[in-house]
Structures are given as C-alpha cells and as structure tokens.
Amino acid sequence: MLWLYLHFPHLLLDHLARSQETPAAMVTVASTSQQVLQVCPLAQQQGVQAGMRLKTALALTPELGIVHTNSTREAELLEQQACWLYHYAAQIVLYPPEGLLLEASSLLRLYRTLPALWQTLENALASRRLTAWLACGITPKAARLLARQNLGQCSDDHTLLAAQVQELPLPATGLETRPLERLARLGLTRLGEVAALPPRELARRLAPETLAHIQQILGQRPDPQHCWQPPHRFQQRVDFMQEVEQSQGLLFPLQPLLNELEEDLLWRQEDTDRLQLTLHHRDHSQQALSIRTAGPEHRASAFVELVRLHLERQPLPAPVIAMTLTVTRFLPRGTTISRDLLGENEDPKEAWQTLISRLQARLGRGALRQLEPQADHRPEKAWTTAGLQPQRRKPPVTQNPxxxxxxxxxxxxxxxxxxxxxxxxxxxxxxxxxxxxxxxxxxxxxxxxxxxxxxxxxxxxxxxxxxxxxx
Amino acid sequence: MSDLLNTLIHDARVWQGRRHGLARPPSHSTGHATLDRLLDHTGWPVGALSECLIDRPGIGELQLVLPLLKQVAESERMAFWINPPCIPYAPALAGANIALEQVVVIHTDAPGDTLWTLENCLRASVTGLVLAWPGNLASRDIRRLQLAAEAGRNVCILFRERRQARQSSPAALRLELEARDDRQLQVQVLKRRGGWPGQPATLEIDGRLGQREPSAPRVITGPWAGSMG
Structure with a gap:
C-alpha cells in the first residue's frame, strides 16, 4: 500500500489570504499563550518564525495580522479542502487540524505514474493558492510524519521510503514525552535504532501503546483508517482579515467561491437554481441572502451578476467579517440546444433565463407576472397572474368569447x-x-x-x- | 469611411431626396393598411424607439399594437408590458389570439428601476416587443433607450402624454393619437425616419367590440338612460 499525506502548515492563513486583494503578513497565535504558532510566507520573509514570542514578532513586523486559532474553524476548513480533493481521489482520511491522507496505490491505475498524480495535486493546490507539504509513505503514519517534517519525496520505491522513515529523529515520530525521555536516556536518537530492538524488550521497558505506535509507523501492525464521505451539498466559507463595510467589497472574495461552485457543479454534472449566501457580522448575527435564478444554472459569471444586483438592492446593516456560500439544491443538467454551429447566437432558453433572473434579482420576484384567463364569469375573477415559469403552458382557448x-x-x-x-x-x-x-x-x-x-x-x-x- | 456612409444611407437616418423611397430601414408592418400607407410602408421601426402620445387610455391605442403583439408572440419572442396604466385583461388578450405565455407584465417602483428594466429588456435577444408607460423621461434617457433598442434590434413603443409632443425626442417614430369615435382613431405622424411628418389621418379600428353587423340595432333601448339623470 502507498499513502500520500498533505500537510497544510498554515491553512488558516492561506484561507484568509485568499480573500485579500493585497497580501499582508499574518501569524496565528493560540488564544491563551503569547507564542507564534504558524507563520505565513510573507511574515517569514520578514524574519518571523514559529515559536517566537508575539512581542518579538511584532517588533520585527509592526503591521503583522494576528489570527487566533480556533479548532472548529480549522476542522471546517480542512473539510472544505477535502471537498475539492475528492475530485481527484476517492479515499480521503481527515487528520484535523491540518492534514489529509490519501490512499494512493489505487489512484495509480488512473494517473499511471506517481509523478503525474503528484503534479496534479500540486497544480490544484497552486490554483487555490494553498501551501501544502506532500509526502509518500508505506503506512499512513509514516506518510504523515514525513509530510510534517517536509521530507516528502515523490517515490513509490518501498525500500527508499522505509529507509527515510528509519532516519527520522525520535522527537519527530509523534511519541509522547515520557517514552521519548526514556528512549533518549537509553541513547537512542533515530527511529531505525528503536526498530532494531526486539519488540518484547521494548514492550517491557516502554508501554505497549508506544510499541503499537512504532509498529504502526513501520507497518508491522494494522492501522485501520476511516474514509471520509463528502456531504451532498456545497458549502464554502470565506473569512475577512478586515471587516467589509461596502457590499461591493464582497464581490471580489465571492468570485473564487463561485468559481469553485462552477467547478463543483461541472464535476457533479448538475445545475442549481438557488444559492444561499450568509453574511456573518461581528456581533455573531447573520444575514441570509437567497439568490434564485429563473432556471438551472451553473456559470459563475451568471451567479456573480445576480449577487451583484442583490447586494445593490439591500445595503449591509453591519460590517461583515465572514461569508458562507451554501448550495443544497442540485438539479440534473439538461442538454443545451444551440441552434447554430458557430455559436454566434445565444441559446434562446439560456437568454430567457439570464434576462428573467436579472430582472427578478433587481425588482423582486413579485414584480414580473404572467397573465392567465380563469374560468369565472365575474370579470375581476376571470383573470389571474402567475409567477414566471420556464415551462411554457398553453391556456385553453375559449370559442367565440x-x-x-x-x-x-x-x-x-x-x-x-x-x-x-x-x-x-x-x-x-x-x-x-x-x-x-x-x-x-x-x-x-x-x-x-x-x-x-x-x-x-x-x-x-x-x-x-x-x-x-x-x- | 465609405462603410460609415453606406451604413448611414442604408439605415435611412439621412434623408435623401434623390433616392427617396429606396432605402428601407428594418421594420414590422403595423397591420393597419391606412397607417402603413401613412408611414410610407415602413411600419414600426425595428431597433428603434416609437412613441405614441395619448392623453388617456381607452381610445383604441392598443388596437394599433395588437397585430404586432400577435406577430411577436407567434414568433416565440417575449412581449413585455412595463408599468401599464391599467390591468391588461387576460380574457380579452386571449380572445384576440395572443399567446399569453409570451406576455410578461412588469411593475417597477422606482423611476431608476423603470429605465433599468427597459434597457435590459431592450438589449435581450429573446425580446420581441416592449410596450412601456414610462411616465416622465428626460431626453438623455430616451437616447439611452434608443441605443439599447438598436443593440437588441427590438421594437419598443413608449406611451407618453400628448403635452410631451413639443419636447424633442430621439425616437424614430412619433405618433400623436386622438380619439374620434368608437371605430375611428385620429393619427398624426409627428416624426419619422426618412420622411416628412404627415397630415392627420383617420384610422379605421373596428373589432373593439367584436364583429357586428353595422346595420343591426346595437343597443337595446331601455330605462337606463333615464336612470342616469
């Protein structure tokens, strides 16, 4: 078996940077301590390092953005990454807060070679402006440890990968502090040296769990994994480093979300006619916008136009700190009928939908009505209005009215x-x-x-x- | 340069005495022989604004556009009614054989919305006809609408008040409508492309009250005339 692990060294910071028009230096800090945990590349260039005291970091970079870690947020974000990764790989295991494990040997039949798969993932990460350290390993734990040390190599040579794991220093193996101290006192520094000892002796001197952990790293003991299942909905969230006060300011960060949605819908081969946009305000109140199209739609350009019209209609009641886009309603995609080969004229059905969606977004759904006669003798009840429907229906024609x-x-x-x-x-x-x-x-x-x-x-x-x- | 001139001449935006009657701008027949003759067989201009100036509804103004409405609905394009002064009555429209599924009525609240809606409807390729009662419009607004109609190659008929006849307008066709009686409507061409404004003409519009025998007694005389007093 071959496993591939993606370690996101600063996922929260990457996520925040996506919604910024100009990049800024940022670090994450645990809410209780004053120690810098994660550093974005821009801050790294200015000399900030993980483990530094926050005061030192601020002295180096006065305009440093400080983000408090939040485990639920990070877990959500990780799942967001798993959603797009699912387009490339079927068996994904979440390792919150910062890692994703893929089962790679079955993927090799699709991608033919490991470098092809590696390159596909690198491209997908780069297009999303994410930093991740990839590593291969013969066991899930080995892949994880190598990725966390950024020692990953694009190779499916088992002897090479095994040797790499043997070379790992003991503090990087994820063992707890007590067994680590013991092993250090025994004069052991690398994993290979521990692996060379007889297992019975190890179990006697260290706890059985420690032995299990080491054996799982080396692949001498089974390590069952629980695969993640994607939810049947699309949900993406974007957080803002600075509060957004103008509704126009929401459009820029919305664009990548809608692109992601378009890609997701393309992958599902489905359309949608309802977007749910939730704006989160600082006081934890939320504002929900429901954006509906006149018919099934999947193009990001059409959605962004409708959202723009919606936002123009209602000003923001309070500054926005985050925004979530949710789609739960999926419709099977119909075939578009294009009448001319060269595509010079628009498909009339599509043009109709675009126009009606635009008008409804600006004027409200009730402003557009269609007329229909009704079977009643009273003149004021002999007609009615109906909302617009893409399916045209023919009302019955009365003879000699x-x-x-x-x-x-x-x-x-x-x-x-x-x-x-x-x-x-x-x-x-x-x-x-x-x-x-x-x-x-x-x-x-x-x-x-x-x-x-x-x-x-x-x-x-x-x-x-x-x-x-x-x- | 010659392309530009050719376009100008072809569109009949420049009136030429010498070749009078040769240039034909794209248009829809009005469906009324007298009106067509009055407009030198050009009909409703396509890709341009038309204005009908009337004081109050109910003098037969819709009879003027019914043939066009029918034509548009048959060609499966949309006919938009924007801010009509009363309710377009569905049984009557259905009785006139107009496909109601192609008719959309839009009501807007703000004047800005009205212009925006008009412009969007005019620019769309699915639109065939826009009937609008826009209220007061500045000349530059009409100019914008004119450009939108040109872009979408649609027919747009604006219904405006007669006192706006004095105001200049970039519309391609301006008709002033005045009531005569139940079967006649007086039409005066105030402006048209490629021709002179004409004398007032009387248009026969029968069929407002259905097909009737002209000689048959039309009203049952009764006590109602007295009860009005």
Missing part, C-alpha cells in the same frame, strides 16, 4: 357623467353566490364624451361604474 375590454381597471370607478353614445349591451353577469362575493351587473359598452370607449355596468342598486377601457 363575448367582447371584453383590453384594459381592466384595478377596481371599478363610479361613472361621472352620462355617456355620449351607447354602443352595445346589456350583458347580464350574475354569479358568485357560492363564495359570498356575489355580483349582479348589467354590462354595456359606451363612448364617453372624453372619447374613451368604456365598459360600464349598473349594479343591482342602480349605481353606474366604469370597469374597463376598450384600448
């Missing part, structure tokens, strides 16, 4: 003066006794002195109203 005006007034207006000419009528409409909105009216069409052709009626009390115009 009585003349109806093209304009209907939202509510009947009293007739102010007698009409100039009476043209047709009466048409009695008496209906609606069953739902309490009974009407009994005699409808006429008449030309008013203003020149308008009106649809007027007299109700059962003898009052006259205008109900529509023959436009």
């Amino acid at each position: 009585p003349p109806r005006p093209l304009w209907l007034l939202p509510s009947p207006q009293p007739l102010q003066q007698p009409p100039q000419t009476w043209l047709s009528g009466p048409e009695r409409i008496s209906s609606g006794w069953w739902d309490g909105e009974r009407v009994q009216r005699d409808y006429y069409s008449a030309l008013l002195t203003s020149g308008q052709l009106a649809w007027v009626y007299r109700d059962d009390q003898g009052h006259w109203f205008v109900h529509g115009w023959f436009g």
Whole structure:
C-alpha cells in the first residue's frame, strides 16, 4: 500500500489570504499563550518564525495580522479542502487540524505514474493558492510524519521510503514525552535504532501503546483508517482579515467561491437554481441572502451578476467579517440546444433565463407576472397572474368569447357623467353566490364624451361604474 | 469611411431626396393598411424607439399594437408590458389570439428601476416587443433607450402624454393619437425616419367590440338612460 499525506502548515492563513486583494503578513497565535504558532510566507520573509514570542514578532513586523486559532474553524476548513480533493481521489482520511491522507496505490491505475498524480495535486493546490507539504509513505503514519517534517519525496520505491522513515529523529515520530525521555536516556536518537530492538524488550521497558505506535509507523501492525464521505451539498466559507463595510467589497472574495461552485457543479454534472449566501457580522448575527435564478444554472459569471444586483438592492446593516456560500439544491443538467454551429447566437432558453433572473434579482420576484384567463364569469375573477415559469403552458382557448375590454381597471370607478353614445349591451353577469362575493351587473359598452370607449355596468342598486377601457 | 456612409444611407437616418423611397430601414408592418400607407410602408421601426402620445387610455391605442403583439408572440419572442396604466385583461388578450405565455407584465417602483428594466429588456435577444408607460423621461434617457433598442434590434413603443409632443425626442417614430369615435382613431405622424411628418389621418379600428353587423340595432333601448339623470 502507498499513502500520500498533505500537510497544510498554515491553512488558516492561506484561507484568509485568499480573500485579500493585497497580501499582508499574518501569524496565528493560540488564544491563551503569547507564542507564534504558524507563520505565513510573507511574515517569514520578514524574519518571523514559529515559536517566537508575539512581542518579538511584532517588533520585527509592526503591521503583522494576528489570527487566533480556533479548532472548529480549522476542522471546517480542512473539510472544505477535502471537498475539492475528492475530485481527484476517492479515499480521503481527515487528520484535523491540518492534514489529509490519501490512499494512493489505487489512484495509480488512473494517473499511471506517481509523478503525474503528484503534479496534479500540486497544480490544484497552486490554483487555490494553498501551501501544502506532500509526502509518500508505506503506512499512513509514516506518510504523515514525513509530510510534517517536509521530507516528502515523490517515490513509490518501498525500500527508499522505509529507509527515510528509519532516519527520522525520535522527537519527530509523534511519541509522547515520557517514552521519548526514556528512549533518549537509553541513547537512542533515530527511529531505525528503536526498530532494531526486539519488540518484547521494548514492550517491557516502554508501554505497549508506544510499541503499537512504532509498529504502526513501520507497518508491522494494522492501522485501520476511516474514509471520509463528502456531504451532498456545497458549502464554502470565506473569512475577512478586515471587516467589509461596502457590499461591493464582497464581490471580489465571492468570485473564487463561485468559481469553485462552477467547478463543483461541472464535476457533479448538475445545475442549481438557488444559492444561499450568509453574511456573518461581528456581533455573531447573520444575514441570509437567497439568490434564485429563473432556471438551472451553473456559470459563475451568471451567479456573480445576480449577487451583484442583490447586494445593490439591500445595503449591509453591519460590517461583515465572514461569508458562507451554501448550495443544497442540485438539479440534473439538461442538454443545451444551440441552434447554430458557430455559436454566434445565444441559446434562446439560456437568454430567457439570464434576462428573467436579472430582472427578478433587481425588482423582486413579485414584480414580473404572467397573465392567465380563469374560468369565472365575474370579470375581476376571470383573470389571474402567475409567477414566471420556464415551462411554457398553453391556456385553453375559449370559442367565440363575448367582447371584453383590453384594459381592466384595478377596481371599478363610479361613472361621472352620462355617456355620449351607447354602443352595445346589456350583458347580464350574475354569479358568485357560492363564495359570498356575489355580483349582479348589467354590462354595456359606451363612448364617453372624453372619447374613451368604456365598459360600464349598473349594479343591482342602480349605481353606474366604469370597469374597463376598450384600448 | 465609405462603410460609415453606406451604413448611414442604408439605415435611412439621412434623408435623401434623390433616392427617396429606396432605402428601407428594418421594420414590422403595423397591420393597419391606412397607417402603413401613412408611414410610407415602413411600419414600426425595428431597433428603434416609437412613441405614441395619448392623453388617456381607452381610445383604441392598443388596437394599433395588437397585430404586432400577435406577430411577436407567434414568433416565440417575449412581449413585455412595463408599468401599464391599467390591468391588461387576460380574457380579452386571449380572445384576440395572443399567446399569453409570451406576455410578461412588469411593475417597477422606482423611476431608476423603470429605465433599468427597459434597457435590459431592450438589449435581450429573446425580446420581441416592449410596450412601456414610462411616465416622465428626460431626453438623455430616451437616447439611452434608443441605443439599447438598436443593440437588441427590438421594437419598443413608449406611451407618453400628448403635452410631451413639443419636447424633442430621439425616437424614430412619433405618433400623436386622438380619439374620434368608437371605430375611428385620429393619427398624426409627428416624426419619422426618412420622411416628412404627415397630415392627420383617420384610422379605421373596428373589432373593439367584436364583429357586428353595422346595420343591426346595437343597443337595446331601455330605462337606463333615464336612470342616469
């Protein structure tokens, strides 16, 4: 078996740097101590090192960004990385807070050679602007230890890999301090020297767990792994080093998220019509934006346009410190019909969706309506509006309908003066006794002195109203 | 340079006395013989704005656009009604054989939204016709809409008030509509591309009250005339 381990030396800092337009030096610090834990490359260039006191680091780089570690955040981030890594490898094991283990021997059938797989992963990491140390190992633990020391080599030669592990200094083997001290007192410094001792003696002098650990590193004892299963949703979060106060400022960090979503949807061969964008404010309140498209969509450019329109409509109530993009609704991807070979004209269905989505994003979903006749004799109930649907439906056509005006007034207006000419009528409409909105009216069409052709009626009390115009 | 001149001449934006009647800008027939004759058989201009100036709804203005509306809906393109003054009545539109699934009614709240919506609808390739009641528009707004209509090669008809007839407008066609009676509408061409404005003409618009025998008694006389007093 061959295992590949990805160690992220400063994942949280890489993640923060992705949302910054200009890179800044940053370090992570545990919330309880004053010691620098992780250092970003930019801070490293300025002389900051891990293990330094925070005061020293600040003296070296006064504008240093300080990030407090947060184990749940880091676990979430790691899972975020596992999501995209799943596109390349099926068997992934999470090692929170900073590592991912891949089972590589089965992948070699797909990628043919180990360098090809290695290069694919390096490219994927570089495109996401992530730093990771890769290492191969014949056991999961060996790969992990080598990666953590940044000693990884792109090789599937078992003797070479075994020799590399034997050369590991004991403090780098993940043993606890007590057995480490004991071994040091015995004069042992490298893992190979410990491995050469008889196991029975080792178990007697050290604890059995220590022996198990060493044997697992060397592959002399089974080390079962639990593979990670990707969730059936897309969720990515971006944190900001500086609070974002303008909604326009959210668009830049959103772009990589949407690109990631496009890639994910492409990989799933699915579309979506609903994005959930959650903005996190400093006081732990959240603002949820629901962005809907008129039809299945997967292009990042279309999404970013809709989000922009949404954000323009509602200003931010408070500065934003983080943003999460979630997609839980996936639709099977339909085939696009392009009518011309050269792709000069847009697909009409796609153009329709783009236009309607844009209009709905700016005006609200209720602003766009389609008309539909309804089977009712009362004129105000003989029509209805419906939200827009991409599936076109044909309403039934009535044969020889009585003349109806093209304009209907939202509510009947009293007739102010007698009409100039009476043209047709009466048409009695008496209906609606069953739902309490009974009407009994005699409808006429008449030309008013203003020149308008009106649809007027007299109700059962003898009052006259205008109900529509023959436009 | 000659390309530019050719485009100008082909679009009939420059009126040429010598070749009068040869240049034909793209257009849709209005479906009314009299109006077509009045417009020198050019009809509604495509890729340009048209304005209809009317004072109040109900004088037959929609009869003018119904043939175009039908044509657009049959060609499976969208017809947008933006901020209509009353409710477009679905049974009547269905009765006029207009495919309602191609008709979208949009209501906007802010004036900025109205212009934005108009511009987006006009630029889209799925749009065939935009009917809009935009209210007050500045001349530069109309210019923007004109450019959008050109980009999308769509027909756009703006319904505006008659007092705006004096205001200059970049629209390609301006018609002033005045009521005559139930079967006639007076149309005056205030402006059109490649031609002179014309005399007022009377347009026959029957069919507003359905097909009727002209000789048949149209109203049953009754007590209602008296009850109005």
